Amino acid sequence: MERQIIDKLRSNSGNKGYWQDLKEQLNVYIARKRLRENHGKMLRLKLARIREEQMKEVQMADTTRPQKRILPKKEESDDDEVDESDEQQNEKLSKKVRRKVDISELDNPELDDEQKERQWRALTNEQLEEATLELFNLGCYSPVYSGFDDVMPGIEIIDAQTDMEILMEKRESNRKKPDGVANDSDAKMIAIARKGMEGDEATFSVEEQIETQKHLWSDKYRPRKPTYLNRVQTGFDWNKYNQTHYDMDNPPPKIVQGYKFNIFYPDLLDPTKTPTFTVTPCDDPDFAVVRFKAGPPYEDIAFKVVNREWEILHKNGYKCQFQNGVFQLWFMFKKSNANMRILFDPPHIIWNDIRKWFFIYNATGFRVLAIATLIIEFFLSIFVINFVNYTEIDWSTYMQQVECVSQKGIFNYSQIGGDTGPCVYPAGHLFIFQVLHFLTNGGKSILIAQYIFMILYIINLALVFRILYKTNRIPPFVVLLCSVTGYRIHSIFMLRLFNDPIAMLLFYAAFNFFIDYKWVPGCVLYSLAVSIKMNVLLFAPAKFFMLVLNVGFATTFGYIALCAVVQFYIGLPFLWYDWKSYVIRSFDLSRVFMFKWTVNWRFLPVDIFLDKRFHATLLIGHLTLLALFAFNMWYRNTGGIRWGYLVGRIRTITGTAETFFAFSTANLIGIAFSRSLHYQFYSWYYHQLPFLLFFNYPRDIKKEEIPWNSIIWKCGVLLLVELCWNVYPSTWWSSLLLHILHAGILTYVVKTRILLPEDREPIHYNMSPEEYKIWKNILDKKLTWNSGGDLPELTSKKYPKKLYFTPTGGLRVTNCDYESDDYEDETDKRVVRLLKKYRKIKKNKFKRYNPEDEALHNNLAEIIKYCEEHECEVIPEEKRPIYKLANK
Numbered sequence: 001m002e003r004q005i006i007d008k009l010r011s012n013s014g015n016k017g018y019w020q021d022l023k024e025q026l027n028v029y030i031a032r033k034r035l036r037e038n039h040g041k042m043l044r045l046k047l048a049r050i051r052e053e054q055m056k057e058v059q060m061a062d063t064t065r066p067q068k069r070i071l072p073k074k075e076e077s078d079d080d081e082v083d084e085s086d087e088q089q090n091e092k093l094s095k096k097v098r099r100k101v102d103i104s105e106l107d108n109p110e111l112d113d114e115q116k117e118r119q120w121r122a123l124t125n126e127q128l129e130e131a132t133l134e135l136f137n138l139g140c141y142s143p144v145y146s147g148f149d150d151v152m153p154g155i156e157i158i159d160a161q162t163d164m165e166i167l168m169e170k171r172e173s174n175r176k177k178p179d180g181v182a183n184d185s186d187a188k189m190i191a192i193a194r195k196g197m198e199g200d201e202a203t204f205s206v207e208e209q210i211e212t213q214k215h216l217w218s219d220k221y222r223p224r225k226p227t228y229l230n231r232v233q234t235g236f237d238w239n240k241y242n243q244t245h246y247d248m249d250n251p252p253p254k255i256v257q258g259y260k261f262n263i264f265y266p267d268l269l270d271p272t273k274t275p276t277f278t279v280t281p282c283d284d285p286d287f288a289v290v291r292f293k294a295g296p297p298y299e300d301i302a303f304k305v306v307n308r309e310w311e312i313l314h315k316n317g318y319k320c321q322f323q324n325g326v327f328q329l330w331f332m333f334k335k336s337n338a339n340m341r342i343l344f345d346p347p348h349i350i351w352n353d354i355r356k357w358f359f360i361y362n363a364t365g366f367r368v369l370a371i372a373t374l375i376i377e378f379f380l381s382i383f384v385i386n387f388v389n390y391t392e393i394d395w396s397t398y399m400q401q402v403e404c405v406s407q408k409g410i411f412n413y414s415q416i417g418g419d420t421g422p423c424v425y426p427a428g429h430l431f432i433f434q435v436l437h438f439l440t441n442g443g444k445s446i447l448i449a450q451y452i453f454m455i456l457y458i459i460n461l462a463l464v465f466r467i468l469y470k471t472n473r474i475p476p477f478v479v480l481l482c483s484v485t486g487y488r489i490h491s492i493f494m495l496r497l498f499n500d501p502i503a504m505l506l507f508y509a510a511f512n513f514f515i516d517y518k519w520v521p522g523c524v525l526y527s528l529a530v531s532i533k534m535n536v537l538l539f540a541p542a543k544f545f546m547l548v549l550n551v552g553f554a555t556t557f558g559y560i561a562l563c564a565v566v567q568f569y570i571g572l573p574f575l576w577y578d579w580k581s582y583v584i585r586s587f588d589l590s591r592v593f594m595f596k597w598t599v600n601w602r603f604l605p606v607d608i609f610l611d612k613r614f615h616a617t618l619l620i621g622h623l624t625l626l627a628l629f630a631f632n633m634w635y636r637n638t639g640g641i642r643w644g645y646l647v648g649r650i651r652t653i654t655g656t657a658e659t660f661f662a663f664s665t666a667n668l669i670g671i672a673f674s675r676s677l678h679y680q681f682y683s684w685y686y687h688q689l690p691f692l693l694f695f696n697y698p699r700d701i702k703k704e705e706i707p708w709n710s711i712i713w714k715c716g717v718l719l720l721v722e723l724c725w726n727v728y729p730s731t732w733w734s735s736l737l738l739h740i741l742h743a744g745i746l747t748y749v750v751k752t753r754i755l756l757p758e759d760r761e762p763i764h765y766n767m768s769p770e771e772y773k774i775w776k777n778i779l780d781k782k783l784t785w786n787s788g789g790d791l792p793e794l795t796s797k798k799y800p801k802k803l804y805f806t807p808t809g810g811l812r813v814t815n816c817d818y819e820s821d822d823y824e825d826e827t828d829k830r831v832v833r834l835l836k837k838y839r840k841i842k843k844n845k846f847k848r849y850n851p852e853d854e855a856l857h858n859n860l861a862e863i864i865k866y867c868e869e870h871e872c873e874v875i876p877e878e879k880r881p882i883y884k885l886a887n888k
Contacts, residue, residue: 002026038129045129103134171220201231201260208289208302221269221297230303231260233332256306258317258332263301265294266325274322277329281307292327308333358477359706361699363469365476370465373479377461381454384490390446394420395497398433399443405430406437411577413585426586427571428531429499450494456505457493463508464687470515471657474690475697481690481718488682488725498680503533508687511663514543515656519551523559527566534587535684538670541626542634542662549635549654593676599725600677600739603732615675622673625746626666633753634662661695664688665749672742682725689718692745696752717741 005026008019106119123131158166205228215223234254236242242252265275275294282289288307293300310331312318319330357365397418404410404417416423416430423430440449461483468474468482493501506529513522526543529536547556568575574582595606608614635658667685671677693714698707724730724738 002030038125041126042129103131103138106131201233204230204232204303206303208291208304210291210300210302213299215296215299217296223297223299225301226292226294226298227264228301229262229264231262232256233258233260256333258311259305259330261290261292261303261327261329263292263294263327263329264325265298265322265327267297268295268325269297270295271325275327290329292329294327306333310334355706359475359711360701361473361475361697366469366474366479369476369479370469373483374458374461374465377483378454378458380484381457381490381494385447385450385454385494388491388495390450390495391491393496393498395443395446395449397421398429398497398499399437402430402434402437403442406434411574412581413574413578414581416585422585424585425499425533426531426567427574427582428528429533431570432502432532433499446497449497453493453497453501456501457490460493460501460505460508460687463505463512466512467508467515467656467660468691471655471660471691473657473697473699474694478690478694481715482687485718485722486686487722488679489686492680492683496680498683499532500535500680500683503529503536504683504687505529506532507536507539511660514546515659517550519547519559520562523562524566527563528570530563531567531570535670535681538667538684539663540666541630542659542666545630545634546654546659546662593678596729597678598676598735599679599681599730600674600735602730602735609676618673618675622669625669625673629665629669630662633665633750634658636753657695660688660691664692665746668692668742668746672739672746679725679728689721689745692749693717695749717744 002023005019005023009016009023106116108116111119120128213223233256235257236252237255237257238252246252263275265271273295275292277290277292280289280291282304286307287304289302290305291300291302310318311334312331317330317332319328321328356362358369397420400418401416401423404415404423410416413423436449436452437443439452440446443449464482465479468478492498506525510522510525510529513519513525526536526539544556544560547559551559571582571586595601595609598609601609635654664685667688671681671685674681698705720737721741724734724741727734
């Protein structure tokens with residue numbers, strides 16, 4: 001039949017597909033038949049072998065013992081016939097078995113593939129079976145069992161009986177666990193699940209009845225319900241109907257907005273298998289059943305939920321995970337018209353979000369609003385450039401001054417000038433505007449210059465925002481007060497093209513380096529800012545004290561020398577030609593300003609405005625108020641400048657907020673006592689005024705505690721300052737109002753100053769809980785806090801051990817001989833050794849430390865605890881003993 005089908009296929013007659021299918025079915029049938037035959041032959045062969053073995057055993061038994069043979073009568077002949085037939089079959093089978101095939105001949109490497117195939121085809125079925133069996137035995141496909149001695153060392157071998165005993169013990173302990181009793185792991189899981197519970201959430205534990213469950217493993221493990229802590233989130237749905245019929249005094253009923261399921265499976269036998277959940281509808285279409293299923297020993301558990309569409313995005317609150325034995329399924333329901341929330345939600349909900357993100361200090365809100373403000377300012381600046389007319393004031397003069405040097409080769413500073421007057425700025429001004437002269441086609445492309453200044457304005461804003469962000473105390477909404485409210489600032493940058501914004505840009509860049517404690521690049525940029533315009537020198541006193549407190553006097557004078565070298569390098573071409581004219585022109589402090597351009601002294605007569613005695617009075621007032629602020633207002637968080645001076649050579653790390661406070665107040669005092677202010681000078685302190693007013697804004701407050709009255713009057717002050725600078729020409733009332741506002745800001749800064757460490761309570765926000773406990777115990781047992789009186793008298797044996805501790809992290813020990821190893825006892829050695837290790841104190845020289853370092857607080861707590869255990873006297877830090885220590 002197979003040949004006939006092959007002939008049909010070769011002749012290409014008839015339905016070829018039909019014959020192909022028929023041939024495949026025939027091959028399958030033949031293969032099955034041959035498998036049955038081979039299987040039967042193999043069974044018979046095995047049976048023959050078994051009979052041979054049994055025959056041998058019987059023969060061996062007959063030879064070992066005598067047997068009495070009893071001849072049967074009739075049935076004997078039948079048995080003989082059966083034995084003879086069996087013997088004949090055994091002989092035939094044994095002959096087949098003895099026909100062995102040499103495997104080496106079949107797999108001879110000298111033969112090619114065709115010859116090997118011929119030899120295999122020449123084999124009979126019995127020989128093929130024998131060959132395959134021999135190959136199977138040679139391949140060792142069934143490995144033998146290893147003995148105990150063959151196992152590698154370190155591997156624990158458990159026999160079947162021991163394994164069964166361990167399993168039974170686990171089952172027995174599992175049966176003894178009662179239902180509904182939480183163990184330690186369950187308690188920990190519940191505590192974790194309870195964290196972060198919001199006000200609109202409530203727990204629910206109503207289970208849905210499910211059918212009786214039968215488990216195959218119930219005879220081994222006792223089925224039990226898992227522990228759970230589920231939450232339901234509710235809230236108001238301010239849809240159109242509710243907005244029409246309800247208000248906040250009569251709110252609508254709360255509805256379910258989401259669920260948070262926390263199911264605990266701490267004892268899963270297979271913790272790698274994640275539990276699953278299914279959602280099935282109920283008879284009521286408004287509800288559905290969520291069923292949770294896990295492996296043994298836990299039963300299924302179900303809960304009825306509201307049947308609404310889920311949010312399945314992680315950012316919208318969806319969570320489905322199994323971790324640390326807790327299966328969490330959190331989801332919120334989709335809101336109708338969620339993308340139109342701003343239109344349909346009532347105003348109070350929107351206002352709550354605004355208060356949370358913009359009127360309470362938070363780093364995320366600050367970053368988001370700062371980035372959004374930069375984007376808004378980018379497009380707003382483009383609008384200003386294209387739709388507000390440019391005003392020519394000093395740009396052409398700047399270009400003429402540059403051309404005097406670059407084209408005419410004039411290096412005598414007294415001969416460099418333009419239409420509006422001579423060049424009265426240092427050489428950095430000429431170099432900067434020489435670059436702008438090249439980029440703007442000799443100053444003719446005003447539009448290109450405006451876009452360059454727009455880029456500088458955006459960079460300036462970014463630097464200011466980073467400073468405010470690093471202070472960690474300015475609320476996000478202040479960002480708007482530093483940018484979009486500055487009508488005059490946009491004009492100064494992009495419509496007037498003055499050099500003042502460039503100088504302030506370099507200053508803010510330098511200050512960013514200062515707050516990162518990178519003094520060299522900060523000093524270089526600061527000196528470059530001074531080389532453009534001298535108003536940056538108003539920050540010099542604060543900069544000097546900042547360097548003194550951080551690096552000491554010697555290093556500070558080194559940085560001052562670096563600033564001088566930068567100034568010398570920039571002005572070298574002009575200093576080389578005529579140094580006297582350069583110094584007189586660029587650093588002329590006696591220059592007389594024109595009365596018609598003044599913004600701050602318009603209410604005075606011209607004679608008084610130009611009187612040198614009036615100028616001297618302003619200078620004395622400036623220096624006096626600056627000294628008072630320097631010694632009483634700056635760096636009070638670490639004790640003030642006077643404290644650091646009395647101690648001598650003590651270095652600390654000044655924070656961003658207090659450093660910017662010192663710089664801003666120094667600048668504001670200089671501006672308040674300035675002989676004259678022009679409109680472009682507004683850029684000197686515009687970005688610093690919001691910081692000074694919101695410097696003491698409360699950090700940890702709730703939405704209900706926002707100081708709205710304070711925010712309103714501070715914003716009013718800033719708007720009035722903006723008004724004074726936008727009145728053109730200036731009037732007597734605008735000038736007088738500006739002075740009143742300056743005085744009011746300085747008065748507010750003084751009244752809300754930071755307390756010194758000795759004036760504070762001993763409990764401070766920088767203290768860790770451990771330090772608080774130690775400090776509290778010390779105060780209760782040893783002494784009471786005395787903020788202004790004399791120190792309590794201390795009594796000890798020979799060397800009184802005094803540990804001075806401030807809440808901000810200051811620490812020092814006196815009356816111990818640091819210079820030698822001659823201490824009274826091991827206590828002194830221990831304290832000094834700890835101080836040397838953690839504060840690096842050597843010979844009364846207190847090296848730099850960071851009060852915000854957490855590890856330092858831990859070390860501080862260790863020292864205080866040790867001193868308390870060894871009865872070391874612990875007293876609050878005061879000025880008098882520190883002064884004695886410095887002069888010891």
